[in-house]
Amino acid sequence: MSAVSDVTPSSPAPSLPALDVLLGPGGAGHLAGTRLEVTPREEELAAFYASPPGLHVRANMVSSVDGGAWGPDHRSGTINDAADWRVFRVLRALADVVLVGAGTARAEGYTALDVPRGLEHLRAGRGPLELAVVTRSGHLPAALAAGDRPPFVITDEHGAGIARASVPADRVLVVGPDDGARAGAPLPSQDLPSPTPGPDLRAGLAALTDRGLTRVLCEGGPHLLADLLAADLLDELCVTTTPVLVGPGPGRIVAGMPPLVAGAATGPASADPRRPRLEHLLHAGGTLAARWALR
Ligand SMILES: NC(=O)c1ccc[n+]([C@@H]2O[C@H](COP(=O)([O-])OP(=O)(O)OC[C@H]3O[C@@H](n4cnc5c(N)ncnc54)[C@H](OP(=O)(O)O)[C@@H]3O)[C@@H](O)[C@H]2O)c1
Structure with missing residues (x-):
């Protein structure tokens, strides 16, 4: 994802680069060597990110070359x-709902979202771009809670009690807690804090689907991404690697405790790693935009 302020309709668009096709689409090489020039309607680039009908969960993250998920100011911006931003705005235009963890909403200053200007036609008559925030605490950033277009809040009973104080009740999607997924899991070591289950993310996605929001774009952050991967809820992961070195401070694009469920989709380093399939790889000025399929 990129700084939220980058995509407000009033902000000036940075000069967008053409993207070289290094691979794809579909992992095929037939368009390799071609170039996706910037066009006002971005239909060619959007075609590279077409998704099947039905619920489709895509994450879009940015990483430095040395694996950092944010810069010295603790923001991904x-x-x-500009190459990341070009992809970012097309992915938003294609989404029904942007899904973020409350930590990202707070760190990046999320407010109600607009479809990136000039890309409305990519939605093919779908509704406004919604925002859904996942939280255990139920605490939303003040700017988001005070706005006139409240987000959906995906939370459990505990968080719902707090969230209903800041957004209308019909925007609070109460799901979980997600304790079923941990049934039969090995007990955590006594050295580790016992994780709070939190809302059931699968049920949260089902609640969005019930509202017609099937094209889900997760913009992070690292804890939410880890939980979606652990629950095997992600269909694809778009990762832009930018030619930046941030050093050892910032975290990676996934964070948190290893899943407690034996055989979960992702696991500690010793578990069998998953092997996503490279759907396409685009390039501009050292920046690599990859689309990885997880199914
Ligand atoms: N590189 C990128 O593409 C990218 C993308 C996004 C964010 N970031 C960066 O990542 C940093 C934030 O990291 P983060 O890991 O804290 O982000 P995060 O995952 O968005 O936030 C963690 C918080 O989100 C809520 N949350 C996440 N997963 C949840 C789950 N399964 N159930 C219930 N609540 C859940 C909880 O909120 P409550 O505390 O309210 O319970 C949790 O404390 C920032 O510096 C941001 O700039 C980078």
Whole structure:
């Protein structure tokens, strides 16, 4: 994802680069060597990110070359660039709902979303671009809670009690807690804090689907991404790697405790790693935009 301020309709668009096709689409090489020039309607680039009908969950993250998920200001805007932004805005235009963890909503200053200007036609008559925030605490950033277009809040009973104080009740999607997924899991070591289950993310996605929001774009952050991967809820992961080195401070694009469920989709380093399939790889000025399929 990139700094939210980058995609407000009033912000000036940075000069967008053409993208070289290094691979794809569909992992095929037949368009390799071609170039996706910037066009006002971005239909060619959007075709590279077409998704099947029905519920489709895509994450879009940016990483520095040395694996950092944010820059020195703790925001991803300092590691992204115009090539990332070009992909980012097309992905938003294609989405029904942007899904973020409350940590990202707070760190990046999310407010109600607009479809990136000039790309409305990519929605093919779908509704406004919605925002859904996942939280255990139920605490939303003040700017988001005070806005006139409240987000959906995906939370459990505990968080719902708090969230209903800041958004209308019909925007609070109470799901979980997600304790069923941990049934039969090995007990955590006594050295580790016992994780709070939190809302059932699968049920949260089902609640969005019930509202016609099937094209889900997760913009992070790292804890939410880890939980979606652990629950095997992600269909694809788009990762932009920018030619930046941030050093050892910032975290990776996934974070948190290893899943407790034996055989979960992702696991600790010793578990069998998953092997996503490269759908396409685009390039501009050292920045690589990859689309990885997880199914
Ligand atoms: N590189 C990128 O593409 C990218 C993308 C997004 C964010 N970031 C960066 O990542 C940093 C934030 O990291 P983060 O890991 O804290 O982000 P995060 O995952 O968005 O936030 C963690 C918080 O989100 C809520 N949350 C996440 N998963 C949940 C789940 N399964 N159930 C219930 N609540 C859940 C919880 O909120 P409550 O505390 O309210 O319970 C949790 O404390 C920022 O510096 C941001 O700039 C980078």
